[in-house]
Structure formats: structure tokens, C-alpha cells
Amino acid sequence: MQRTRIKICGLTRPQDVQAAVAAGADALGFVFYAKSPRYVTAAQAGALMSAVPPFVSTVALFVNASIDEVRAVAAVAPFAQLQFHGDETVEQCAAIAAAVGKPFMRVLRVRPETSGADLLAEEALCRAASPLFSGLLLDTFVDAYGGAGKVFDWGVIPAGLAPRVVLSGGLTVDSVAGAVRQVRPYAVDISSGVEQAKGIKDGAKIDAFAAAVRMADREG
Numbered sequence: 001m002q003r004t005r006i007k008i009c010g011l012t013r014p015q016d017v018q019a020a021v022a023a024g025a026d027a028l029g030f031v032f033y034a035k036s037p038r039y040v041t042a043a044q045a046g047a048l049m050s051a052v053p054p055f056v057s058t059v060a061l062f063v064n065a066s067i068d069e070v071r072a073v074a075a076v077a078p079f080a081q082l083q084f085h086g087d088e089t090v091e092q093c094a095a096i097a098a099a100v101g102k103p104f105m106r107v108l109r110v111r112p113e114t115s116g117a118d119l120l121a122e123e124a125l126c127r128a129a130s131p132l133f134s135g136l137l138l139d140t141f142v143d144a145y146g147g148a149g150k151v152f153d154w155g156v157i158p159a160g161l162a163p164r165v166v167l168s169g170g171l172t173v174d175s176v177a178g179a180v181r182q183v184r185p186y187a188v189d190i191s192s193g194v195e196q197a198k199g200i201k202d203g204a205k206i207d208a209f210a211a212a213v214r215m216a217d218r219e220g
């Protein structure tokens, strides 16, 4: 049976970390982008991450950050993985990842004109650029960078690429089972769809989201 991995992003409170872990999330995301309502400081993230049990991954999300900014966070918050969600070049992603010695996901913000060939080419470029590249995360292009709850046309994802991608962008408790059935991604990532208010997660929605993913997995 397929087991679609689950990432819950934009955690800001200890109770939300606990709720995500209890629901069986595989990865927890922390946003280090000061313009986001889900922004956490390195110190806040360090405290939140210290409550994360073994075998649950922690992801640090950056938008157009410098090497020094990422280094400063890494010194305080023991994240396992980077997520570059801005306009970073592949070379910048690779250089920052190498500087802190962590694997990275590169986010491709899908536009209406983005093609499946574009996605495959981007993945190949990233693989060639760095051994620290761990995969593509697909989100919807919006001016505000992310966490916007907007969906893109999943039909653009080539079937051969789908088992390696993290699918995000406007997923909800109601839509995620259909997304898993249609795309069969490696993982799904959600932020605003499991919130009661911006930056404040809803434990019941996190549970329902994880249950919907498991249901779609069981259906095969």
C-alpha cells in the first residue's frame, strides 16, 4: 500500500506541533519569512523543535534568505531539511544547503503556462546542481509567495514525476483525498487549510487531513 507522506507547515505554537505529531505527520514546517503570518524567530522555532520526537522531520522554510540568515537560524533551531520557497536560483539553493550541510527541497510555483516538461527540466537541473537536493515541492504561483490556499492544475504533473514530488497549494481536508488519488505524490503539504486563523492551527482539521490521506492510501 502506498503511504503518502504528510507535511504540516507554518507551525507557531507547541499545541499545534503536538497535534501534528499526534496525527502522524511525517514532517513539520517552520516559516522563517518575516512577512508571513506564520513567521517564527529562530529562538521560537528552536523551542518548538525541541518538542519534536525522533523520526519526525523538521523543515525550515525560507524566502530569498541569505546564507548568513540561514546559518543564524541553523545555529539555534535544529532543522533537518530546507525548503526554498522564493525566487532563489538553483545555484543559490545549492550554496546555502552546502553552507549549513542540510538537504533541500526546491519549490516550483506553478503558473498556468508551466508545462510538465518544465517540471522535469527543473528537477534534472536541481539534481545536477547538488547532491543535497531532495526533491521538488510544487505550489501555486501567487504574488505573496505561499501559504495562500490557491490550487494549480494537478494535471500538469507528469505521471513519472509524481511519485517524487511534494504536492502543495490550497489543499484542504475535503480536497486532499482526491489529490492523492489523482496525482499519487510522494507527499502532501498543507498550511492554511488546517488553520482556524492565520498562523493558528486547528487540531481537528489536522486529524481530518491525515485521516483523509490515509483513506486515499488504503483505497490504492
Ligand SMILES: O=C(O)c1ccccc1N[C@@H]1O[C@H](COP(=O)(O)O)[C@@H](O)[C@H]1O
Pocket (backbone or CB within 6 Å): 009, 010, 029, 031, 033, 036, 037, 038, 039, 061, 063, 085, 137, 139, 144, 145, 146, 147, 148, 149, 150, 168, 169, 170, 171, 189, 190, 191, 192, 193
Ligand atoms: O505558510 C506561509 O505563510 C508561507 C509563506 C511564504 C512562503 C510559503 C509559505 N507556505 C507554504 O505555502 C505552501 C502552500 O500553502 P497552503 O497550504 O496553500 O496554505 C505550503 O508549501 C507551505 O509550506
